[in-house]
Amino acid sequence: MTLLASIAIIVVAAVAxxxxxxxxxxxxxxxxxxxxxxxPARPDQLVRLERLLVMARVSALQVHAYLRPILxxxxxxxxxxxxxxxxxxxxxxxxxxxxxxxxxxxxxxxPFPEDRHGPGVAAPDLGAMLEVLERL
Amino acid sequence: MNGAxxxxxxxxxxxxxxxxxxxxxxxxxxxxxxxxxFLVFVGVxxxxxxxxxxxxxxxxxxxxLLEGERAAAMVTLVNEEAHAAEVELGLAHSRYxxxxxxxxIVLQLARLATVTVEVSVCxxxxxxxxxGPLIVHARDxxxxxxxxxxxxxxxxxxxxxxxxxxxxxxAPLRMQPFLGAHVGRSRSEGIExxxxxxxxxxxxxxxxxxxxxxxxxSLHVTERHPEQASDVVLLLDTxxxxxxxxxxxLDAAVRATATLARAHLARRDRVGLVDFGGxxxxxxxxxxxxxxxxxxxxxxxxxxAFSYAWRATESIPRRVLPPGALILAVTPLLxxxxxxxxxxxxxxxxxxxxxxxxxxxxxxxxxxxxxxxxFRLWRLQRDALRARLQGLGIGVAVWGDDETxxxxxxxxxxxxxxxxxxxxx
Numbered sequence: 001m002t003l004l005a006s007i008a009i010i011v012v013a014a015v016a017x018x019x020x021x022x023x024x025x026x027x028x029x030x031x032x033x034x035x036x037x038x039x040p041a042r043p044d045q046l047v048r049l050e051r052l053l054v055m056a057r058v059s060a061l062q063v064h065a066y067l068r069p070i071l072x073x074x075x076x077x078x079x080x081x082x083x084x085x086x087x088x089x090x091x092x093x094x095x096x097x098x099x100x101x102x103x104x105x106x107x108x109x110x111p112f113p114e115d116r117h118g119p120g121v122a123a124p125d126l127g128a129m130l131e132v133l134e135r136l
Numbered sequence: 137m138n139g140a141x142x143x144x145x146x147x148x149x150x151x152x153x154x155x156x157x158x159x160x161x162x163x164x165x166x167x168x169x170x171x172x173x174f175l176v177f178v179g180v181x182x183x184x185x186x187x188x189x190x191x192x193x194x195x196x197x198x199x200x201l202l203e204g205e206r207a208a209a210m211v212t213l214v215n216e217e218a219h220a221a222e223v224e225l226g227l228a229h230s231r232y233x234x235x236x237x238x239x240x241i242v243l244q245l246a247r248l249a250t251v252t253v254e255v256s257v258c259x260x261x262x263x264x265x266x267x268g269p270l271i272v273h274a275r276d277x278x279x280x281x282x283x284x285x286x287x288x289x290x291x292x293x294x295x296x297x298x299x300x301x302x303x304x305x306x307a308p309l310r311m312q313p314f315l316g317a318h319v320g321r322s323r324s325e326g327i328e329x330x331x332x333x334x335x336x337x338x339x340x341x342x343x344x345x346x347x348x349x350x351x352x353x354s355l356h357v358t359e360r361h362p363e364q365a366s367d368v369v370l371l372l373d374t375x376x377x378x379x380x381x382x383x384x385x386l387d388a389a390v391r392a393t394a395t396l397a398r399a400h401l402a403r404r405d406r407v408g409l410v411d412f413g414g415x416x417x418x419x420x421x422x423x424x425x426x427x428x429x430x431x432x433x434x435x436x437x438x439x440x441a442f443s444y445a446w447r448a449t450e451s452i453p454r455r456v457l458p459p460g461a462l463i464l465a466v467t468p469l470l471x472x473x474x475x476x477x478x479x480x481x482x483x484x485x486x487x488x489x490x491x492x493x494x495x496x497x498x499x500x501x502x503x504x505x506x507x508x509x510x511f512r513l514w515r516l517q518r519d520a521l522r523a524r525l526q527g528l529g530i531g532v533a534v535w536g537d538d539e540t541x542x543x544x545x546x547x548x549x550x551x552x553x554x555x556x557x558x559x560x561x
Contacts, residue, residue, distance in 0.1 A: 009164065041379040041440075042502075043470045043495055045517070049510040050502050057506065070517060077520040123506050130512045 056120045060113040063105065063120045071129070072106045078136035097136075102129040139187060139281035148174045181280035188221035188245070190214065192270045192287035196257065199291065203262055203298040203391075209235075209255045209291075211270060215245040224273040227255055228286075230265035232382065233293070234258045240273075261387050262297040262394075264436045266290045296432055299395040300541050305403065306531070306548055308366035309487045310460035316365020317403040326360040333359060367408070367421050367458045368400045370431070373467030373474040374413025377440050378495035385468040388537040389493045390435045393466050395541060396491070397431045408456055409434055412477065416447065418456045447473055449480045457481075463488045468495045469521060482528050489531040489548050492522070497536055529555055 049070075055062040075098065076086045084097075087108050094103040104110075105121075121129075141149070155171025158164075191214045198207045215221055226240040236256040243251055257267055268290040274283045311320045319328045332348045335355035343357040370393050377386040393409070400407045401424065408421035409431050419430055457463070463486050467474050482488045501511035522532050531551045533544035 009166070040381070041377055041384065043378050043468075043499060043514075044376065045470060046499060046502075046510060046514045049514050049517070050504065050507050053506045053510050053513070054504070070513065074513075074516045074520045077523045081523070123509060126509055130509060130516065133516055134512070 053123075053126070056126075057123065059116075059120050060118040061116040064110070064113050067121070068105055068110065071102070071133075074133055075102070075106045075136075078133055082136065099128070099132050101125050102132050105129070139185070139276075139283040142275060142279050142282050145178055145181060145280045149178050152178060178280075181278045184278060185276045185281045186217060186219045187281075187283055188219065188223070188274045188276070189216040190221075190223070190245075190272060190274060190285065190287060191216065192272065194227070194268045194270060194288045194291050196267065196291050196293065199293050201259055201293065201295045203259060203295060205259075207257045207293065209257050209267055211253045211255060211288075212250065213243070213245065213253070213270070213272070213287075214250045215248060218247045220247050220277045221245045222275045222277070222279065225253065226271040226273075227267055228269055228271055228290075229257070229267050230263070230293075232260045232263055232295075233265050233267065234260055257293065259293070259295040260382050262295050262390055262436060265293045265295060267293055294436060297391040297394045297435065299391065299398055302395060302399040302542050302545065304542060304546050304549065305396075305399055306462060306464060306489050306545055307552065308368070308405075308460075308462035309552075310462075311364035311366050312406070312458075312460065314365050315363055316405060318364050318366060318405075320362045320364040322362060323359040324362045326362040328361040328363070330359040330361045332356045365404050365406065365423075367406045367461035368396075369408045369410060369421060369457055369461050369463045370396055371410045371412055371463055371465040371467070371477075372435070372438060373465065373469075373471070374411055374415075374438055374440055375471035375474050376468070378468060378470065378498040380498045380500065383537065384498055385470070385493045385495050385537075386438065386440060388535075389466045389468065390438055391537075392491055392493060392535060392541055394432055394435055396464055396466070398428055401425070401428050406458075407431065408461075410452055410456055411435075411438055412447065412452070412474065413440065414445065416451055418453060420456055421458060421461070447477070449477060449484065457486070461487070464491060465489070466491045466493060468493045469518065470495060475521070478525065478530060479528065482525075482530050489533065489552075490525060491533045491535055491541075491544070494534055494536045497538070526551065531555075 052062065052066050056067045072086065079086050079089070079097070086094075086106065089108075091107070094107060098106065152171045152174035155167050155174070159166075159168035159171065193212050195210045195212070196207050197210070201207055209227065211225065211227065213223065213225065222242070223245050224240045224242050227235055229235055234257075236258070241253055243253070245251060259265060268288050269286045270288040272285045272287055274285065275281065308318065311318060320326070323330050332345050333356065335344065335357050339357045345356050345358040348356040348358075372389060372393050374386065377384045379385070397407050397409070404423065406421035406423055407427060409419040411417040411434065417434060419427070419434055463481060465474075465478050465488065467478070467490060469475055469490070469492050478488060478490055496515070499511075501508045522534070525532055531548035533541075533548045535541055535544045
């Protein structure tokens with residue numbers, strides 16, 4: 001019985017050795033000798049806007065202090081190309097051209113929000129505002 | 137013998153050693169018998185291992201290329217040892233070079249043999265690149281030991297930006313009093329007909345227009361527009377770029393700058409260069425082919441140097457911006473400092489045109505749900521910025537990397553013609 005066990009151990013060991021030797025790589029793995037490509041560079045302007053829109057969804061202060069000047073600049077430029085001026089635009093005309101939501105943000109003399117921690121602009125509403133600006 | 141054990145030999149050594157330890161632990165001498173051949177094999181391999189004496193050289197058939205062209209690198213490897221060896225060859229190279237074959241080459245090197253391998257080198261973009269040295273992983277004939285060596289010298293490869301052909305250039309507002317290819321607005325000696333007028337004392341006889349004189353009954357002379365040149369300063373913005381993968385706005389900006397430099401120098405303009413970014417480099421305006429090579433050499437080392445330093449117009453030496461020079465700013469308009477610079481130069485009365493290298497092709501919206509909205513807002517903001525610059529009298533040519541530059545410059549010329557009175561003010 002002991003002899004049989006010894007033979008079995010040797011046979012199993014021999015098989016294990018053969019498998020191990022076969023698995024040891026005979027050639028080193030292929031290497032590349034080139035520095036990696038640089039990281040993608042995203043424009044800071046865009047990254048700042050992405051952060052701003054996240055904040056503008058939850059904060060009326062962010063909308064008034066940071067998003068509004070951008071929208072005013074874009075709306076003024078688009079209206080100027082049509083021969084209109086945002087600063088002197090009557091309320092009714094502004095609502096008709098820009099829509100109630102966008103006009104409410106960009107209208108001249110918009111007061112500072114009473115509740116600065118109040119809700120900002122929801123993404124679908126902002127999408128609709130941008131569509132109006134793109135159409136102008 | 138200062139090589140490293142090969143993975144195969146390390147495995148065999150572990151098996152032999154493990155067998156001996158197992159034999160001692162279990163009291164089975166059969167395991168020791170089984171382990172002995174492995175250890176003998178390891179010993180014989182180590183005794184016979186000889187370090188291959190290798191020398192190598194790298195030769196390129198061309199060291200100056202245009203983007204898209206290929207060069208052939210001939211890699212010659214000599215085995216000076218009287219033993220065969222197995223070698224794995226890899227060529228170190230710069231980031232923007234592609235080699236074919238890309239993977240290392242494995243060769244069986246006979247004793248005292250010389251082997252030459254051809255590797256194709258293809259640049260992905262302009263720049264001062266290098267190929268080499270040769271990185272060699274050598275093994276002796278029994279694959280017992282490995283040696284890692286760096287052989288051969290580094291070979292410099294200069295890749296010039298591919299330029300476009302331009303039929304129309306931005307017409308400068310003011311000319312300089314030296315001979316060039318632009319038809320001046322003043323009247324003096326030249327080729328281009330301007331007008332006729334009555335003869336005055338001091339006019340030379342060869343200016344007399346005999347037909348007009350005969351028709352009008354009195355002497356008339358021909359007036360002509362002079363051929364003049366202008367000063368052109370190329371302003372390359374290296375503050376920021378948009379990059380995705382191997383392509384970015386700086387790559388395109390350098391191509392546009394090289395194209396404009398060659399086209400203006402071909403029209404005998406004096407051309408200068410200001411590399412305006414984290415680090416400031418400049419070349420004073422000059423004529424000729426030598427200046428073109430100076431400019432291209434300077435462009436090859438252009439890179440985005442991150443910096444918080446605020447730079448303004450005062451940073452540029454005054455002699456680099458001659459009075460009346462046409463300034464062509466090649467910029468993606470991504471950094472507030474470059475936007476302030478072009479605005480400031482225009483406010484000082486410089487004749488300025490912006491070639492906007494559009495970053496839109498190199499930028500994608502982020503993954504967050506609100507990011508596409510931010511991307512749309514960014515596009516609208518850039519439109520507004522462009523309109524603001526045009527309102528200041530700065531012509532803006534929007535140019536995408538894959539488009540031809542000519543139509544964008546034609547658009548600028550149309551804008552400058554319509555706004556010429558404001559520009560001269």
